[in-house]
Amino acid sequence: MLNFTFSNTTKIVFGKGVEEKVGKEAAVYGRKVLLHYGGGHIVRSGLKARVEASLREAGLEIVELGGVQPNPRLSLVQEGIELVRREKVDFILAVGGGSVIDSAKAIAIGVPYEGNVWDFYAGKADAEESMPVGVVLTIPAAGSEASPSSVITNEDGWLKRGYTALVMRPKFALMNPELTFSLPPYQTACGVSDMMAHIMERYFTNEPEVGFSDHLCEAALRSIIQEAPKVIAEPENYGARANIMWAGTIAHNDLLGMGRSEDWSSHNIEHELSAIYDIAHGAGLSIVFPAWMKYVYKHNINRFVQFSVRVFGVEQDFFNPEQTVLEGIRRLEEFYRRIGLPVRLQDAEIPADRLEEMAAKATANDTFKLGAFLPLGQKDVLAIYELCR
């Protein structure tokens, strides 16, 4: 087990009606709040009005910036930074899912920084401070509500890049599972795929003696696999929605990766897909992750046997570990299909004519390798894209 530091300071307020507390929670951090959100859904559902009423009741002044798109854009972040500076905003409230939260985090580290906020995502600078950010979560998926990470897409070259700094962890996240009742099945499924990927990126490690976090990762995966078909079949099943929502936070609040080296190559391989084709991140992951598994499992076959047996309950073939592993990957694909997700490029109507370009971009023309489990060069990444066909 590796040495580690775990410090998760995000206050989670979870359950029915908790969004009504947003004014009280936000008032701790200032008097003027940027209300950051995406499209019209939170307007139509009445959530925006409820949030605004709570903020006003707590004596807060509201500045608005909507329009965050999936795969949130750098241009809106820059608009947000200027708006916050001009209006002297004290606090940023993200009402939405991962894209809105990631955009809010980018604004929050951009405001006190003199250079271009993209410097952080381009690996040219480190964020030493951040404005405080709070969250009213509407989509369980990205885990951004309690993570120190943000992913932004730069329209200039369609570069999708992530950045992590502890100062970016939100101060609080208000999580009411009822707010997720209206999520369409496909978006629900994409969220499930995203949180599973967050766990699997941590699970597939070469670090020995991490039995406790292995068990925690497997528990989270099994629970998600058990609850996901329920939320697809019964969108208003509170218990199933609650378990999925809470699992999505734990999947990515760092707990499950403590003491382990993490991989993250599947995320990077997927980012090229969603940057070019604007496919939902979770749908890209359900295509990429099984392909990555097929390419790397021989590197540490025992870990994949453990995954198949403990997560998917595969009856172990003690004389043929490969058989056990392939059955586990098959069941993962079957699970993705069952909840309506693509597992091949053609399922998502993505052509296979730019695989070489994506492999080159993902590795910057083979100048660095992706992942820690089995570091992957440009040729490896191309082979994984080929396995997605």
Added chain:
Amino acid sequence: MLNFTFSNTTKIVFGKGVEEKVGKEAAVYGRKVLLHYGGGHIVRSGLKARVEASLREAGLEIVELGGVQPNPRLSLVQEGIELVRREKVDFILAVGGGSVIDSAKAIAIGVPYEGNVWDFYAGKADAEESMPVGVVLTIPAAGSEASPSSVITNEDGWLKRGYTALVMRPKFALMNPELTFSLPPYQTACGVSDMMAHIMERYFTNEPEVGFSDHLCEAALRSIIQEAPKVIAEPENYGARANIMWAGTIAHNDLLGMGRSEDWSSHNIEHELSAIYDIAHGAGLSIVFPAWMKYVYKHNINRFVQFSVRVFGVEQDFFNPEQTVLEGIRRLEEFYRRIGLPVRLQDAEIPADRLEEMAAKATANDTFKLGAFLPLGQKDVLAIYELCR
């Protein structure tokens, strides 16, 4: 699932050599530190000297208070409160296990309080502030290093009472598994029993739709059951020590109880045992918990079937759930025995002549009931003590 708030602000710094960072971590909170500890073990091992050197290097002045006993006493807490006030100490550093940490927490809430610190434990007052507390952990067991709780014994009547307030959560905990290499097997086993009990007190709930935290609890228990015999057999097995130590923190940092009603009657039933007989808390729990299970399992037999199957891998008898449950309890007792713990009063040389007195004290002469899973009156508690024989 119940509504909940989860806010765990303790910074965990985990791994080889992390105690060397104590000066840097403590200096954040002041210039004068109370070094609080138990007996001579940390002196003989050289840990005390290393901690002092790190504190001095960071420019901190040290005031000392040793002598904390297992089942920490109110009188020493009161001495600590006076010492801290007199010496104008800024920060309290607990170097030791749960008893030292609990004593430090009691001092920390006692200093800013005008009344008697026992008021908190007697349920007569609520702690609104606390001095900052830091921890160098040497015994994985109580989980006090990241919990908001403290248990103190009042020598006047040998009352052992717990108190919980969020302000009591330590600011940081430095956790080096190597510091636990020298723990004797019995003390190691008592720690294992304590952390398992923290999980089981949360696991046995009537709250429906808590599948995700059920899975997490089971994962933690399975992991502890897998690692514990290794640490008993090989005291210097770093990986096994590390998994046990980290599991002990997660067992009691609130995570596993979120959204659930928790029970805690076994803890209260045990407290009477260890208050009178000064038996180790973990050894009391390995006697009480199986007896409690035998008394209550019929109240929610499916939950106990799930426990037996998922935690102990009992081959389920689908036509006889009771058989499945009893086999699970039998395996729990077998596990405790395997690691050297008592499972009956006579195993710990405790006579059975004060059971009625303890049942009366635990329920204040039947004026309140213990636990939430199946609330227990004086007669129930007495029946459970009888099952401990």
